[in-house]
Amino acid sequence: MTINEGQPIIVLENVAKFFGKFQALKNINLTVAKGEKVVVCGPSGSGKSTMIRCINRLEEHNSGRIIVNGNELTESEKDIDAVRREVGMVFQSFNLFPHLKVVDNLMLAPRLVRNTPKPEAREIAMKFLTRVRIADQADKYPAQLSGGQQQRVAIARALCMNPEIMLFDEPTSALDPEMISEVLDVMTDLAEEGMTMIVVTHEMGFARSVADKVVFMDQGEIVEMNPPVEFFESPKSERTRLFLSQILTH
């Protein structure tokens, strides 16, 4: 078992999050080791997005502690910046900057945040576009690409910042079925290279082959957390069994 090897790079301790009076996260405890791949699944509205968005402070947690690569997320701008420099994020809706060409989408953050000189930023951008197998589209605008291509660009854009950790929030949910595998392939490559990843997805094939552990969430709680074999073969909670029977028969 590799699960508890390596030092923890992400720690969530008793994290709670409220939207007004509604509690979206309840007592979340999660530790992710360096290089570990965690797949998060659960019904819509169960708090999966909210949890991973707390990790790079797109949402602010209300209590508990979140420590990413040694930086605890607090009000401090400096800590937030430090965490965001280590954490890349890929969204369901790609969120590419529509007014910038693909290569400029990739160069923007290195140039602004890391002050990388232009030629070097371009070199980095082309390197990652090649890795997601889309270098030939560098001078197009996002609207001229297919969904699968856009999502691969979004992954490359995050990688240009050299993150230690990648967060994926349902990266294939908005894609036509024939484009899902091209994105999952890129994610699998990344996993094999040792990237620490938290992936919210219902692609159970991906979870089985890539995940070190699978987290099941329901109603703002982590209900179950286990290596994929145990998770799929002998789910402990009734809610997990019900969820699995629903998505696996689809």
Add this chain to the structure above:
Amino acid sequence: MIVDFSLIIDSIPKMLTGLSLTLQLLFVSAFLGTILAIILLLMRISGRWYLQWPAVVYIYIFRGTPILVQIFIIYHGLPQFEFIRTSIFWPILREPYGCAILALSLNTGAYVSEILRGGILGVPRGLHEAGSALGLSVRQRFIYITTPIAVRLAIPAYSNDIVSLMKATALASTITLLDMMGIARTIVADTFAPYEVFISLAVIYMILTLIIQKSFGWFERYMSRYLKKEA
């Protein structure tokens, strides 16, 4: 009614001598008004109540009252105050030209700042989040993501506002300025032929409107080039 074509032929060139003043009022007020609009906008989105609040009140006042009233207050009202007559602004406020520019700029600034704010609110939230997740600061997101997209979204409404401003320049004739409208009124006073003169004038304004709309339409297509599916 008999239409006096010779009068039309005579009066059009005369009215066109006011075109340069009409265009000056338009361009100078549009320029100053847009700068004012950007300042008001930054105040409104600053998140600081002592900046937001004055901007909101300002916008409410200038959008909530007729521009003709604003022109009259500035031209007839301000000189009543001793401190205005002794201020460094008096050389401008003494002239009807300065008063017209001031009134048109202040008025259009209020409208345009709301138009720009609409553009900013139209930028999808996901793009801000993507920028934040990449580590961009608030200022960097505003400059490199929000602004270019908001400008494109604001062009159609901005174009309409510039057309309104162009039509509003005709009100400058009420404070003695001889723009196209001012000249038309003097011709009518001499010839007692309101139809020929004013209909000709209306046609000239319509042509200006058409030119403004076409120019902004071109600008919008240019700014939206990245949304086209093909390269």
